Amino acid sequence: MGTPLLSVRNLQTSFFTREGEVRSVDDVSFDLEAGQTLGIVGESGSGKSVTSLSIMRLIPTPPGRIKGGQVLFGGQDLLKLSDRQMRAIRGKRIAMIFQDPMSSLNPFLRIARQLTEISELHLGLDRRAARRRAIEMLELVGIPDAARRIDDYPHQFSGGMRQRVMIAMALSCDPQLLIADEPTTALDVTIQAQILELIKDLRERLGTAVILITHDLGVVAGMADRVAVMYAGKIVESAPTDSLFARPAHPYTQGLLRSMPDPLQEVAELYQIPGLPPDMTRLPPGCAFAPRCPHAAEPCSQPPETVAVGAAHRSACWLNVRSETRA
Amino acid sequence: MPENVSSLIAVRDVKVHFPLDSVGSLGRLLGRPPARVVKAIDGVTLDIQPGKTLGLVGESGCGKSTLGRAILQLVRPTAGRIFFKGTELTGLNARQLQQMRRRMQMVFQDPYASLNPRMTVGDIIAEPIEIFEPLRGEALRRRVQELMRTVSLNPAFVKRYPHEFSGGQRQRIGIARALAVGPEFIVADEPIAALDVSIQAQILNLLSQLRRELGLTTLFISHDLRAVRHISDRVAVMYLGKLVEVADSHEIYRRPLHPYTQALISAVPVPDPAVEKTRRRIVLTGDVPSPINPPTGCRFHTRCPYAQERCRAEEPPLVDTGGGHQAACFLLEEVSSGGAARDSAA
Ligand SMILES: Nc1ncnc2c1ncn2[C@@H]1O[C@H](COP(=O)(O)OP(=O)(O)OP(=O)(O)O)[C@@H](O)[C@H]1O
Ligand SMILES: Nc1ncnc2c1ncn2[C@@H]1O[C@H](COP(=O)(O)OP(=O)(O)O)[C@@H](O)[C@H]1O
Ligand code: SF4
Ligand code: SF4
Numbered sequence: 001m002g003t004p005l006l007s008v009r010n011l012q013t014s015f016f017t018r019e020g021e022v023r024s025v026d027d028v029s030f031d032l033e034a035g036q037t038l039g040i041v042g043e044s045g046s047g048k049s050v051t052s053l054s055i056m057r058l059i060p061t062p063p064g065r066i067k068g069g070q071v072l073f074g075g076q077d078l079l080k081l082s083d084r085q086m087r088a089i090r091g092k093r094i095a096m097i098f099q100d101p102m103s104s105l106n107p108f109l110r111i112a113r114q115l116t117e118i119s120e121l122h123l124g125l126d127r128r129a130a131r132r133r134a135i136e137m138l139e140l141v142g143i144p145d146a147a148r149r150i151d152d153y154p155h156q157f158s159g160g161m162r163q164r165v166m167i168a169m170a171l172s173c174d175p176q177l178l179i180a181d182e183p184t185t186a187l188d189v190t191i192q193a194q195i196l197e198l199i200k201d202l203r204e205r206l207g208t209a210v211i212l213i214t215h216d217l218g219v220v221a222g223m224a225d226r227v228a229v230m231y232a233g234k235i236v237e238s239a240p241t242d243s244l245f246a247r248p249a250h251p252y253t254q255g256l257l258r259s260m261p262d263p264l265q266e267v268a269e270l271y272q273i274p275g276l277p278p279d280m281t282r283l284p285p286g287c288a289f290a291p292r293c294p295h296a297a298e299p300c301s302q303p304p305e306t307v308a309v310g311a312a313h314r315s316a317c318w319l320n321v322r323s324e325t326r327a
Numbered sequence: 328m329p330e331n332v333s334s335l336i337a338v339r340d341v342k343v344h345f346p347l348d349s350v351g352s353l354g355r356l357l358g359r360p361p362a363r364v365v366k367a368i369d370g371v372t373l374d375i376q377p378g379k380t381l382g383l384v385g386e387s388g389c390g391k392s393t394l395g396r397a398i399l400q401l402v403r404p405t406a407g408r409i410f411f412k413g414t415e416l417t418g419l420n421a422r423q424l425q426q427m428r429r430r431m432q433m434v435f436q437d438p439y440a441s442l443n444p445r446m447t448v449g450d451i452i453a454e455p456i457e458i459f460e461p462l463r464g465e466a467l468r469r470r471v472q473e474l475m476r477t478v479s480l481n482p483a484f485v486k487r488y489p490h491e492f493s494g495g496q497r498q499r500i501g502i503a504r505a506l507a508v509g510p511e512f513i514v515a516d517e518p519i520a521a522l523d524v525s526i527q528a529q530i531l532n533l534l535s536q537l538r539r540e541l542g543l544t545t546l547f548i549s550h551d552l553r554a555v556r557h558i559s560d561r562v563a564v565m566y567l568g569k570l571v572e573v574a575d576s577h578e579i580y581r582r583p584l585h586p587y588t589q590a591l592i593s594a595v596p597v598p599d600p601a602v603e604k605t606r607r608r609i610v611l612t613g614d615v616p617s618p619i620n621p622p623t624g625c626r627f628h629t630r631c632p633y634a635q636e637r638c639r640a641e642e643p644p645l646v647d648t649g650g651g652h653q654a655a656c657f658l659l660e661e662v663s664s665g666g667a668a669r670d671s672a673a
């Protein structure tokens with residue numbers, strides 16, 4: 001292993017709201033090698049999107065602010081770049097697909113204009129060439145009748161088609177790093193399968209590294225080399241994919257895996273992790289999962305250390321600390 | 328009247344066509360039809376029994392949301408009839424329809440677009456209650472907080488605005504709003520798509536519980552076949568504006584008859600890396616055809632591994648193959664023996 005393509009070190013991003021500081025990303029570190037895929041899974045509100053927006057330097061400021069840490073991309077700390085330098089990286093070397101396609105599609109512009117803008121800006125194509133490439137990209141992501149539908153507005157597309165337009169936009173500059181934030185959440189499975197194939201294909205063809213944010217453990221099982229599980233702004237467990245599924249160490253990961261409906265088994269009620277998602281403005285002093293954890297005990301009122309529980313497999317839970325010292 | 332009077336919802340040969348090109352006032356005057364239409368729903372007949380949940384699955388853009396919206400009369404069908412407990416909704420005027428609205432509610436697909444950004448969560452949930460009920464002040468506030476707890480939202484968030492929540496939290500607000508006036512029927516359009524799995528399990532359990540306790544009837548639209556399998560009594564599979572298969576949910580997973588349903592089920596990701604590495608998927612080739620000019624004959628023929636000459640010319644009807652298991656395919660025998668699909672499975 002050489003220098004990782006992306007190395008996130010002790011990243012801290014907060015939002016300052018009327019209710020106080022929300023530590024959306026609280027001391028998050030991970031590495032991503034070129035061509036590898038990291039899956040990030042976790043509760044809604046756990047900080048997955050804020051992590052990726054921090055990497056892209058797209059945190060709305062105010063109310064948000066990146067408070068500390070480093071985002072080393074090819075050895076260069078993105079947090080130290082000027083806005084202009086960052087714009088040259090965004091969309092070209094690092095591209096992002098958002099959870100909500102409407103948030104990054106302009107409802108008043110035809111699809112054609114939104115696609116050609118990027119390739120004109122980053123690839124220096126002229127209008128005609130940019131339009132040709134845009135149609136190609138739409139065909140690549142499976143928009144039927146692309147040459148005609150390219151002149152439609154976003155609202156004329158179904159949710160799934162909009163997501164594919166987003167992917168076409170992201171892929172149009174052959175990025176080194178693709179951050180896909182819930183890219184298949186709104187899609188049905190055959191299209192999900194095609195889009196995941198598309199991402200796999202791009203990854204293999206261009207050696208693109210991928211951060212795949214998803215709540216679907218099924219998707220990471222088939223896509224990711226490594227998985228990081230986030231809860232309340234922290235990575236609570238990270239491991240090679242096989243290891244995470246075979247030996248989940250953190251009670252939250254264990255709960256997530258148990259709560260998935262199993263198509264082969266009929267049950268009246270699903271296992272559910274009890275309680276409410278954490279109020280990020282009022283986190284408990286120790287382990288943030290404690291109010292929902294079946295194993296919570298006295299030491300959990302202190303923040304748990306992150307310890308190794310296997311090869312490249314780390315977990316932040318006192319149970320793991322105890323079993324480690326016992327072993 | 329629909330022949331099946333026991334149904335809470337009865338949909339009879341409904342079509343929803345959207346004009347693509349504006350006809351112009353002269354053309355409209357002359358009764359000239361628009362040159363091109365999107366056939367979002369193109370002849371759907373369907374029943375939902377009281378207290379039951381029907382799962383609706385299918386390709387993106389196939390018309391699931393449009394069907395849900397047509398049932399609630401949020402879009403008026405181009406043709407066909409829709410009944411709610413025997414009342415023909417398609418025959419009601421705007422005022423009569425407004426009275427029906429509190430009995431039928433919708434949870435929307437897009438939790439971002441469907442919440443007013445300038446209203447607090449409390450006001451969003453209270454709005455339908457204020458329209459339909461005399462509840463005000465402290466009693467209203469208590470009802471809102473109760474609803475927030477029902478959908479696993481912290482009632483302390485009552486004064487916050489939608490943008491202060493993550494996607495999953497926003498979807499819960501939408502569910503609370505839909506449940507606020509105690510509807511008999513809800514269309515839940517991708518209600519759990521934006522939720523992480525631990526909360527999906529809670530919401531699925533919640534919907535099951537609501538069905539048990541309130542006898543709530545649900546049309547559950549989702550691309551998550553695992554969730555649909557879990558929550559639904561029956562499942563309807565849609566392709567390009569038509570139903571291709573309808574059956575009881577355990578039956579459709581155990582014995583899918585239509586080639587499209589088989590492909591759908593085989594594409595569901597399994598949370599087990601070992602299974603994911605070795606499993607054989609039926610990979611559908613070809614593009615999703617446009618609903619503007621849907622393929623002739625069986626609409627699935629352009630992607631179907633079994634397609635034959637006849638499939639290009641004739642449209643297979645949705646027929647009962649026994650025990651309420653309906654499918655629309657000419658080659659059910661061959662498909663269930665699995666020849667062609669297995670050969671072409673990746
Ligand atoms: N107002 C409209 N005007 C024109 N076409 C429309 C309109 N609404 C929907 N359509 C078209 O009708 C078809 C069905 O759309 P619909 O939103 O019902 O799909 P869906 O099955 O819900 O898809 P998804 O899973 O992506 O949400 C699509 O081709 C869409 O582009
Ligand atoms: N613009 C914002 N203003 C205030 N709080 C925010 C904003 N964006 C995100 N947050 C908060 O930051 C936390 C993490 O959010 P996010 O990263 O979007 O979660 P997810 O893991 O679902 O992607 C949540 O508590 C959310 O409410
Ligand atoms: S540290 Fe304690 S509360 Fe937190 S996950 Fe481990 S056992 Fe549960
Ligand atoms: S009718 Fe023909 S094309 Fe349609 S699903 Fe059956 S075999 Fe395939």
Ligand SMILES: [Mg+2]
Binds near residue numbers: 049099
């Ligand atoms: Mg997110």
Ligand SMILES: [Mg+2]
Binds near residue numbers: 159
């Ligand atoms: Mg839809």
